[in-house]
Amino acid sequence: MFNFDFVKPSSIADAVAAMAQTGAQALSGGQTLTPTMKQRLASPSVLVSLTGIAEMKGVCLGADGLSIGGATTHATVAAEAGAYYPALADLAANIGDPMVRNRGTIGGSVANNDPAACYPSAVLASGATVVTNKRKIAADDYFVGMFSTALDEGEFITGVTFPVPEKAAYVKFNQPASRFALTGVFVAKYASGVRVAVTGASNNGVFRWAEAEAALSANFSASAVEGLTVSAADLITDLHGTAAYRANLVKVLTKRAVAGAK
């Protein structure tokens, strides 16, 4: 990989200053960015590690919901979020493998917005708020498309706040080599209605399945989505599965998530 200057600020204020430099790139756990840089698909001139900022770490229940610092690892979320939001802790506990979970962070995952990553589905299904060094962004406004988000240049995620649902579940069909979701569905039931977010399936990244949300809001049972179909039009076809295969998985996994929600 090309060389760069490495800086590791210890406060958000110092990170903002470091990120203002030309060619600066935020680094969180580095489980995606480091391999990407080895392939020279990214070549920042300044790499700003966010993992030394104490105010960006931790899990905390507040009035707006469960707030998780952007630099909190998947392992920490798996260990500490379970008492408040079991489905979210379960999702975190099954990302990648133990070594990835010890380094990878929620902020890094949500900022990268890999179309097959797990976390974006939880953020979107929970109607969570993405908190940055500049502003708060509603999940519905945050995910713009595959690897694309509402984040501006120099903007980084300091935390994510999740409204805690009555019940929820995340079910993914693993791609066994990469351990990403071939398709994954997060279902979250709130007093205001049910939200269903799908990852791994669409050419446009994570999306909400509106028909299932309406059906499940009226009747929260797996049978409620039985009569629905998912259009394969914008779904991913690759060597692991066709668009039609993924469309079927969306429905199957939604039913499993509803049945397993707690």
Place this chain on the structure above:
Amino acid sequence: MTKVTMTVNGKSVSAEVEGRTLLSAFLREGLALTGTHIGCDTTQCGACTVHVDGKAVKSCAVFALDVEGADVRTIEGMANADGSLSVIQQSFQDHHGLQCGFCTPGMVMASAALLADNPKPTEAEVRHHLEGNICRCTGYHNIVKAVLAASGQDVPAVAAE
């Protein structure tokens, strides 16, 4: 070049490194600790697994400067003080948990992290925990046996045998 200081296998070490110097390269090329293997270099195979502040990580996906001040443990730090093999290492030998041996350092480090958190894992827990460590000889059954034996549990007959 920037100076980095960390503790590796109980000894304080420091060196001048580039921003792009990976922890794996620092250990192997800087400290000549070549027991940490580079298998894929794409963060998938787990052969480069070491412990940073007690947590298993893939050292090919961590920059040396990002673990400034950390306590790092590698396979060279796993043997007992008298040079004899640790319980986990001995168990890998006893149960033929290695064939070519390339993945073994990562397997041992990942297994040690598991047993530190979960001293009596089930077979399913061992397999789940080792998902990030690839054995290209496909010697998984004996690796799982070795980990279970190292935890002091009976080694079950494995279904594939």
